[in-house]
Amino acid sequence: MGIEVVCAFILQKDKVWMGRRPPHKHMGGRLEFPGGKVDAGETQVEALKRELLEELRVEATVLSEAARITFQYPEKIIHLTAYFVEISGDIQCVEHTEGVWIELDGSPQSDWAPADVELWNQFRATRIR
Template sequence: MDKIKVVCGIIYKDDRVLICRRKASKSLGGYWEFPGGKVEENETYEESLKRELLEELGLEVTIDSHFLDNTHQYETANIELISFKCSTEQSEIKQVDHDRTEWVLISSLLDWQLAPADIPIAKSLMNTYRCL
């Protein structure tokens, strides 16, 4: 099975990060995730992330740094999730692939039903945040 490359943004606002809940009609419906999407052919990871966040949330972001990559085997696909720390000046968010968005405390990330591929990123983020 080929590995699907997916990018996600860890978008900060003060001591909170943005998570989004997938619509019930989508795969992994009801799960929360760091927003992003599939990398298209001939795109860099950064280009893909900026495009996906604009398409799905109407957000323009500044990509600050690469954070962590995680490979996860779902029943139907093997994905490599590539995460980046981001920031935005925008406050309005549109919802295309998600039915809810929340700005949550980093320390509470594991209190949400995160998609399995996002959990290692959340744990690493929480550990990094505790060290600051």
């Protein structure tokens, strides 16, 4: 079955924002695209707006879907959908220990959460076509 999760590609020129997960959480210390679980009764867009407000204290305008994957962790399956998002306000790391801007043409690094690596590779593969 799996868990429905959404995340944001927040772009700034030729970079995308990622946050470092807190050490006590699943995949602690890894970089991820911000977002979270879709709650019962929520649409993906509603969930993403809520998560970005909670995690980053920003208002979000969800533009379009960027990529979609299903990823199998040893303990769970997630269905992860990324959206291009425009934000208003300055990003505040409420849920993340830090935020970093990653080059759009860069490759995933070893400190990325595995699902985000696969999502990024999917995005880059469809972007090249």
